Structures are given as structure tokens and as C-alpha cells.
Amino acid sequence: MIEYIYKRYTNSFHVTIDSRNVKAGSIFFALKGEYNDGNAFAAEALKNGAALAIIDNPNYLTKGCVLVDNSLQTLQKLAYYHRQRLNANIFAITGSNGKTTTKELMFVVLSKKYKTKATIGNLNNHIGVPLTLLSLTPEVEFAIVEMGANHPGDINELCRIAEPDFGLITNIGKAHLEGFGGFEGVKNTKGELYKFLVSKKGTIFYNHQNSILVDLLNRYEAQNAIPYSNFVDDCIIDETNTNPFLSLTIKEKENKVGIQTNLVGNYNVENVMAAYAVGRFFGVDITSIIDAIESYVPSNNRSQLIKTQNNTVIMDAYNANPTSMENALKNLAKLNASKKVVILGEMLELGEYSADEHKKIVELACKMNFDKIILVGKGFANINSKFHYFDSALECVDYLKHNPLANATVLVKGSRGVKLEQVINAL
Structure with missing residues (x-):
């Protein structure tokens, strides 16, 4: 069944869970939401040009529909199947704070050299990650996949779908404490990314100044871990700066570069360090990195x-x-x-x-x-x-x-x- 759906998918490389967002040749997945049952919109999706509608309720079965046991699980399986056939490097990002900003900064930096795609908006859960993977076309060289979590096991589940080659945790703080049962639960769940990458011999990037992340790396005996300090000897915030935007100087061996960002808040320094270090590791020249970071303007009510x-x-x-x-x-x-x-x-x-x-x-x-x-x-x-x-x-x-x-x-x-x-x- 997956092979058949995948063959139809490769005609357009487009899937959607919204019948209003159908393109010619799309595969529509009927998912059950809090307020709506996607099965009820399958016929509309087909009318709007979908090649197939994946449903899990036989009451809505009609020509052009494929009936499965669970539409969400089929979406995830299709994403995993596609992942196995991609040549792109998959870079996973998670963390309590700053993961979207870090993702966006990494995207503009890596795009200076590679054909790059990244998670759109906050599509970072058990639905969003599969949709991100299925948005990747064969020519993509880098995919930056943001991973969010509300409960223990969430990051592990997303890793098993996306199978990242690289990854980083921005930081670990007091977020979603209700679902995790406390800070240790947050730490363990975010650490699932490290655990997966270690098991797959992937590469981890980490903030060498963050003792919590260093402890996690030691716990999982990570061998292939790249500290930001490999590329950032020192990062100095310009405290004399009178405007709200973060201004900083990065010192790297004989290089010393100033960066004037459009990011409000000195706490964004670790996000800039991450993007800079990753860009340098993958061979993006310093001038291009600086230009990318300085040109980035946040949106969507983020700083x-x-x-x-x-x-x-x-x-x-x-x-x-x-x-x-x-x-x-x-x-x-x-x-x-x-x-x-x-x-x-x-x-x-x-x-x-x-x-x-x-x-x-x-x-x-x-x-x-x-x-x-x-x-x-x-x-x-x-x-x-x-x-x-x-x-x-x-x-x-x-x-x-x-x-x-x-x-x-x-x-x-x-x-x-x-x-x-x-x-x-x-x-």
C-alpha cells in the first residue's frame, strides 16, 4: 500500500491535510482534529484536484480514496519511506527555547551554499515533521527539521521518522513541565535526540558553555560531538549598544567579525552562535554567514x-x-x-x-x-x-x-x- 501511495506522491511531491490547500496531483490525508474530521473533506479534496485521498473511515469511501486503518500512521509511514530515498542531509533541532529562531538562522546561513529547506512555521510535532519531510524534493541537499515535544518519548518518535544525520539541542529549560512531570523529564526527553544520534553515529553540535548539555553528552557517551567553540573562541555582546537589537563580535582564531542582528534580546546570542558554528562546519564562507544573519528579520511574534x-x-x-x-x-x-x-x-x-x-x-x-x-x-x-x-x-x-x-x-x-x-x- 505504501509503495502505491508513494508512487502517486512522486508525481507531485506534495501532500496536504487541508482540502483548501490542494494542488493538482496532491495526496490528501484525512486526519481527525479536535473540531473536524478530515474524512468529511476527502471528496472536496478530490474535486479540488487531489490525485488521492487517504481516509480511515469507510463511510466516506468513494472513487479516488484509499482506505487505511489509520490516516496519521500512514502519513508517518509515507514520510519515513520517503526519508529512506532522500539524499539530503537531515538536521534536527530541538530545545526549550530558541529552536525556531535557530532553525531560521541556520536556514538562511546554509542556503548561501546549499539547496536547503526547513520546517515551515511551527510544524514540529508528530504531524508537522512528516509534512516537512514530504515537502522535500530530490534536489534538496539540506533539510532542517524542528522537533517539539510535550511528553516523554516525543523526540524519540520524531527521530525514528526523520532519522536525522545531524542535530542540536538549543538549551533545556522549564517548558511544558505539566506533560514532562518536571525538569528532569524535560531534560530526558530533549536528550532523546542525543541518544538517537549516538546510536546512529550521527553528529551532534552543542553549546560548550551549557553544562546541562555537556552532562547529557557525557551520559550518552557521545563521540561525534562538535562544540561551538571549534569555531567560536569568544562571543562578546556589545553592551554599549543603545538600540534593542543584539550586536555582537565573534572571535575565531585570527578572525574577528562584528554582527549587527535584527534580533531583540541578548539571549539570542546562543542562537547566532549555533548558526555560525554550523555554517562554518559545512563550509559556508564567513562573509556569507554574516550577511545571512544580519539580513534575517524575525516574524510571527517572535522577538x-x-x-x-x-x-x-x-x-x-x-x-x-x-x-x-x-x-x-x-x-x-x-x-x-x-x-x-x-x-x-x-x-x-x-x-x-x-x-x-x-x-x-x-x-x-x-x-x-x-x-x-x-x-x-x-x-x-x-x-x-x-x-x-x-x-x-x-x-x-x-x-x-x-x-x-x-x-x-x-x-x-x-x-x-x-x-x-x-x-x-x-x-
Whole structure:
């Protein structure tokens, strides 16, 4: 069955799980979601030009459909089957913070020399990784595959589908604690990438300054591990820089290069180091690496600097956990700005750790003497603080409309589910 589906797939090298996104010759996979059953859209996908519709409900069987036991498992099997036939180098990235930014930086760097593709957006789970692999055409030389995890075993599962040749963990912090049962669970799950690469004799890149990653490498007795220090003798942040963007100097043996990024936050330095080291390892010349990093502009509410009519906004509302929240607050505290305001959304998926972690963030913010602190979301509800609190982003928007901010540098940081991006129009 997989051989048949694969043969049809190679006519277009395009699969989709959205009947509205069908191209001529696409393979449509009917997946069951939280609100919709993809089987119900199989006929529409075929009408829109799909070559096949993969379904797992016989009630929707019609001409052009292939009935399987499980559409998702078939998608994953097809991706694995395709992976075995690819000549591309597969580079896996995971981590608690910075994996998407690192992926994007690596993509622009490696694209200077190779035909490169990378995970689009945040398609980094058990559905997204197969879709990424199936987007790879034969001429692709490098594929950068982002891998996310919410539970133990998730990274191992994704590795077994993608079979990466190379990989790195950006860092390991307090993210998705509810699903992992604590920090050790996070560490063990992210470490599944190291474990897989060691078993397959793949190559690991790592931040030599991160003791947690070094401990993991020692645990798995990694032999083929490349520290960033092979290419970065020293990385110096320009603390005299008065704008919010990260400016740094990388020293490498006799080379000394300055890089002015469009990334807000000094915590992005490890993401830049990763892209620089990987680029150098794969033979991208230094000038091209610098040009790629300096030209990259973040999007999708990730450390974006937005100038509104009244304020300067650091929009970082794509995701949040205790580690990234602490980094963002410390970065704002260092900025040279006369008026600083923070709008913090709750951090989701912390489970039993939620109350304690939200309290710690509020205590940290208290010490930083910001001009105003606004808290949004029920994670902050029971904290006895003097700050403005709102249950939802929309309530916060209403407050800001009646109490407008002006001439302020505003950090907007919170988990994606809080939808803090809604406040931008009120700033």
C-alpha cells in the first residue's frame, strides 16, 4: 500500500491535510482534529484536484480514496519511506527555547551554499515533521527539521521518522513541565535526540558553555560531538549598544567579525552562535554567514520590534515558559529606555508548578523597577500583587484603550494561547 501511495506522491511531491490547500496531483490525508474530521473533506479534496485521498473511515469511501486503518500512521509511514530515498542531509533541532529562531538562522546561513529547506512555521510535532519531510524534493541537499515535544518519548518518535544525520539541542529549560512531570523529564526527553544520534553515529553540535548539555553528552557517551567553540573562541555582546537589537563580535582564531542582528534580546546570542558554528562546519564562507544573519528579520511574534504611533513594542507573544520569561524581563531591564512597561501573559502547560513559577516571575519583575506591569491570564490570578490584572487579552485591550500608553518601550510576552498579539492595536 505504501509503495502505491508513494508512487502517486512522486508525481507531485506534495501532500496536504487541508482540502483548501490542494494542488493538482496532491495526496490528501484525512486526519481527525479536535473540531473536524478530515474524512468529511476527502471528496472536496478530490474535486479540488487531489490525485488521492487517504481516509480511515469507510463511510466516506468513494472513487479516488484509499482506505487505511489509520490516516496519521500512514502519513508517518509515507514520510519515513520517503526519508529512506532522500539524499539530503537531515538536521534536527530541538530545545526549550530558541529552536525556531535557530532553525531560521541556520536556514538562511546554509542556503548561501546549499539547496536547503526547513520546517515551515511551527510544524514540529508528530504531524508537522512528516509534512516537512514530504515537502522535500530530490534536489534538496539540506533539510532542517524542528522537533517539539510535550511528553516523554516525543523526540524519540520524531527521530525514528526523520532519522536525522545531524542535530542540536538549543538549551533545556522549564517548558511544558505539566506533560514532562518536571525538569528532569524535560531534560530526558530533549536528550532523546542525543541518544538517537549516538546510536546512529550521527553528529551532534552543542553549546560548550551549557553544562546541562555537556552532562547529557557525557551520559550518552557521545563521540561525534562538535562544540561551538571549534569555531567560536569568544562571543562578546556589545553592551554599549543603545538600540534593542543584539550586536555582537565573534572571535575565531585570527578572525574577528562584528554582527549587527535584527534580533531583540541578548539571549539570542546562543542562537547566532549555533548558526555560525554550523555554517562554518559545512563550509559556508564567513562573509556569507554574516550577511545571512544580519539580513534575517524575525516574524510571527517572535522577538519582533514594532514601532507603533505611540510606543516601541517588543512583541514576543508566540510562546512563554519560566526560562524565556526570565530572559525577556532581564533583557528589558538592561535596555536604555526612559519608560519601560511589561505586559505578561500566563505561562501555560506548567501543571502543578504553575502557581510557584508565576509567583517567581512576578517577584522578579518587582525587583526591576518597571514603570508599569500588567498581568494577563488566570495563572497570575491568585498572586497578591499591586499590578493591573486581567483575565483575558481582550480585557487588557479595553483597559489600554481607556488608559493609553505613550513614549514607552513595552515588552509583550506570554504563551500563544493567551493571544496577547491582540494588544498591539491598543499600543
